[in-house]
Amino acid sequence: MKSKIFGLYTAWLIAAVMLVFAVVGRHPYSYYTLLRWVCCTVFVYSAVTSFQLKRVLWAWIFGVQAVLFNPLIQFHFRRDTWQTLDVVSVGCIVIAAVLIAVFVLVTALLSPLVCLAQSPETDPAKLNQQIEQLRRENQLLRSLLTQPQAPAANPAQPTSATAQATSTVAPAGQQQELTHWLTLSSNKRHNSSCRWFKTSKGRPCRADEGIPCKICGG
Numbered sequence: 443m444k445s446k447i448f449g450l451y452t453a454w455l456i457a458a459v460m461l462v463f464a465v466v467g468r469h470p471y472s473y474y475t476l477l478r479w480v481c482c483t484v485f486v487y488s489a490v491t492s493f494q495l496k497r498v499l500w501a502w503i504f505g506v507q508a509v510l511f512n513p514l515i516q517f518h519f520r521r522d523t524w525q526t527l528d529v530v531s532v533g534c535i536v537i538a539a540v541l542i543a544v545f546v547l548v549t550a551l552l553s554p555l556v557c558l559a560q561s562p563e564t565d566p567a568k569l570n571q572q573i574e575q576l577r578r579e580n581q582l583l584r585s586l587l588t589q590p591q592a593p594a595a596n597p598a599q600p601t602s603a604t605a606q607a608t609s610t611v612a613p614a615g616q617q618q619e620l621t622h623w624l625t626l627s628s629n630k631r632h633n634s635s636c637r638w639f640k641t642s643k644g645r646p647c648r649a650d651e652g653i654p655c656k657i658c659g660g
């Protein structure tokens with residue numbers, strides 16, 4: 443885009459200078475032939491670029507000028523007519539150059555605002571931070587959910603008689619209640635007669651946990 447605009451401005455400067463010279467002075471015939479070649483080339487290039495940038499009106503304006511200045515099938519106008527055409531062509535070049543400059547300037551001024559408006563959704567560092575936080579919270583929740591399994595998995599091995607007496611009372615009270623089996627995937631509760639009792643992936647549970655199984659009654 444930048445190199446395209448730079449190319450356009452260079453081409454326009456050359457064409458405009460040559461057109462101004464053609465208007466203000468008298469030159470040999472060869473100068474006007476060169477002027478036709480240069481201007482036609484510049485206007486064709488301008489028309490194509492305008493079309494690529496979806497500026498259809500400008501593509502037409504430059505296209506007509508390219509036809510008028512074409513060196514192959516030459517138009518023969520009077521000198522004052524050519525002078526008017528030259529001035530109009532320089533005017534078109536100046537207007538187009540100013541419009542592009544304004545467009546580039548406005549785009550440059552607006553782009554920080556556009557970036558500012560987009561940044562909350564597109565900043566990858568912030569997104570990663572949020573994902574990491576969610577992952578940590580998820581792990582915490584998982585560990586909280588699976589905690590009731592842990593005491594049952596490694597029961598305390600008391601050494602002294604007094605310790606045995608005190609420690610067996612509390613787990614026994616807990617253990618007494620865990621008479622059923624809770625299947626984790628479906629949250630269904632099964633009693634010891636059920637085929638799913640301790641065969642499905644789950645944990646021991648109380649008689650009032652989860653949803654009662656329809657086969658065994660829970």
Ligand SMILES: [Zn+2]
Binds near residue numbers: 632636655656657660
């Ligand atoms: Zn069951």
